[in-house]
Amino acid sequence: MFVFVVSFVTYLLLSWSGDMSIQEVTIAFFLAIAVSFMVSRSSRSGFWSMKGLSPRRLWNFLHYIFGPFAVGLFQANIDVAKRVITGEINPGIVKFNPRLKTDIGRMMLANSITLTPGTLTVDIDDEGVFYVHAINLETPNPAEEQICGSFGKWVRRIAE
Numbered sequence: 001m002f003v004f005v006v007s008f009v010t011y012l013l014l015s016w017s018g019d020m021s022i023q024e025v026t027i028a029f030f031l032a033i034a035v036s037f038m039v040s041r042s043s044r045s046g047f048w049s050m051k052g053l054s055p056r057r058l059w060n061f062l063h064y065i066f067g068p069f070a071v072g073l074f075q076a077n078i079d080v081a082k083r084v085i086t087g088e089i090n091p092g093i094v095k096f097n098p099r100l101k102t103d104i105g106r107m108m109l110a111n112s113i114t115l116t117p118g119t120l121t122v123d124i125d126d127e128g129v130f131y132v133h134a135i136n137l138e139t140p141n142p143a144e145e146q147i148c149g150s151f152g153k154w155v156r157r158i159a160e
Helices: 002-015 022-042 055-086 103-115 144-148 151-159
Strands: 092-096 119-124 130-134
Touching: 002 022, 055 103, 055 151, 092 144, 103 119, 103 130, 103 144, 103 151, 130 144, 144 151
Parallel strands: none
Antiparallel strands: 092 130, 119 130
């Protein structure tokens, strides 16, 4: 029901141009039904349930985005700028398992890694093993903290 209401209201707000016709409301209604159906069919882990929308998870997510992720993003930008100027790069692809159980956790960590300059999540296999391309590898088998910092710990706290 929550997804239906949010989808319905969002469509109406985005399509509103001063007056609302019955056609727009009808389209919003049927699109909200379709989105609700797709979310309910694809949500095995219950992320879209009220448990997934708890205030504690929201607080942890906001703290992660404006705390560790923002700091990591800033540091990576400085590091990549320095490497572009000096030419000191040692690129490669590494494999590591962050031990995430849910698809939403894997997606969140993969996006955090990819949004950070100098790293790119290339693939995630069926067992949850990540393949990440990094602009500078110090060792052939780096630890998870060397690839994504504290992102994995935060994602486990939020999505698991």
